[in-house]
Ligand SMILES: Cc1cc2nc3c(=O)[nH]c(=O)nc-3n(C[C@H](O)[C@H](O)[C@H](O)COP(=O)(O)OP(=O)(O)OC[C@H]3O[C@@H](n4cnc5c(N)ncnc54)[C@H](O)[C@@H]3O)c2cc1C
């Protein structure tokens with residue numbers, strides 16, 4: 216039996232939630248004050264995901280960096296691969312919020328999109 | 337030049353104030369922004385976590401800003417970029433400067449202060465040693481990394497656990513730097529819980545509470561820092577020193593409202609927030625001059641900035657149309673007591689107020705299972721249980737007009753934290 220303790224971030228209370236894991240299965244969750252803590256711990260321990268944000272280089276734009284994000288969350292384990300995939304990427308202005316900058320990043324099925332409108336210089 | 341309403345600052349506060357003023361019927365509105373684009377600090381906050389309350393989705397800073405900028409453009413609100421406001425005068429003349437118009441002045445009927453805040457300068461830190469290169473405020477580092485695309489270092493120690501520092505710990509880690517530790521003087525974090533988890537825990541970055549930097553090494557460039565634990569009087573404890581090699585020290589030690597302009601016209605300030613004292617219409621002690629956003633008090637959630645600013649905009653529009661109409665003797669003072677460090681606003685006028693007024697405040701420590709008690713001339717009118725309150729999370733409570741009008745002679749409201 217393994218124990219993992221994490222801080223629930225679903226509300227400012229920030230309960231320390233402990234999960235007992237047996238052969239990769241969560242057998243119990245304790246320490247949570249409400250149901251959301253249970254849901255949070257199970258998701259975090261079985262399939263943690265994050266939205267990743269970064270910037271890429273812009274050519275011919277009124278600013279030189281374009282802020283970008285994954286359209287939806289991707290597996291936490293893919294964060295660094297995703298960042299690596301953006302290294303050296305160059306995009307041409309003009310760009311609008313929501314424009315796809317890179318499709319299906321690292322095979323996650325999730326696109327990288329622009330989070331800012333950048334006009335040409 | 338003449339405008340009904342001049343808004344100083346084109347960040348989220350200025351934008352939301354402009355939008356609300358226009359929607360409340362004001363026509364002649366001008367936003368003055370010293371930067372080359374609208375959006376304020378949000379432009380460098382490329383992370384997500386903005387707008388959950390307002391748009392029911394999680395946006396990045398630039399996305400949140402763009403929604404408001406689009407609205408401002410759609411409503412045809414005028415703005416001037418690269419324009420720095422130099423002075424304001426009691427008669428509401430605004431003196432500004434830019435490269436195409438030079439120095440120019442504008443007569444305004446109402447002014448909305450929305451200048452945001454700046455980081456505490458490092459001079460205010462008492463760290464011994466030289467001042468080598470490689471020491472940055474977290475916000476400066478954020479701008480360099482996110483807007484200029486310039487990495488400030490490879491091995492990093494962060495002093496202060498404010499949100500900007502936490503966000504930068506993650507950002508620099510993703511960009512390939514090694515963030516060795518975040519030291520926080522207080523026994524609790526200065527940032528949001530969510531940021532501790534997603535910016536530090538996710539990457540195994542240690543948060544050292546009750547710790548501070550006692551020494552910075554290096555002459556030309558930082559080569560390392562020493563961190564030590566502090567006692568309850570914030571004095572370093574001998575024998576707890578720990579050395580870290582690093583080329584960068586980020587300081588995330590708090591923000592202060594940018595109020596040089598406000599002070600010029602003698603606006604009464606709140607020594608706790610370093611922002612103006614305001615009534616429930618967010619009007620300062622100078623009639624027709626309103627304040628909102630981080631210039632009023634430092635916010636951690638932009639949604640509340642927009643909400644607050646909309647109120648300032650609406651009231652400025654009303655002031656332009658109808659004048660003040662306020663009688664000082666109708667005001668009820670609002671005061672924070674017993675753990676409540678300050679309140680915004682600090683007075684409320686039951687005659688003129690809307691159906692309810694949102695009072696925002698911060699507490700001075702971490703409290704568990706306590707009550708917020710609101711008393712009107714000593715008699716409790718609201719009691720709310722809060723499972724947890726912390727200095728890093730802004731609290732609010734609503735005062736209802738109907739309740740205040742029940743006691744027309746009342747003079748004061750206190751908001752305090754109480755047990756059981
Ligand atoms: C690093 C960081 C991370 C944050 N993370 C989050 C988050 O995850 N979620 C969230 O909801 N909120 C977050 N916030 C909070 C939120 O972004 C701020 O509270 C909000 O941007 C404040 O808006 P403002 O308009 O008052 O100030 P600002 O955005 O600072 O805008 C003020 C504007 O006024 C201009 N100005 C100042 N003086 C003058 C002058 N004399 N003349 C002309 N123009 C002037 C400035 O150039 C600036 O554009 C974060 C803040 C920071 C700093």
Ligand code: SF4
Pocket residue numbers: 223224225226227228229230247248249250251252253
């Ligand atoms: S478990 Fe419930 S009460 Fe505790 S932090 Fe999570 S959401 Fe908040």
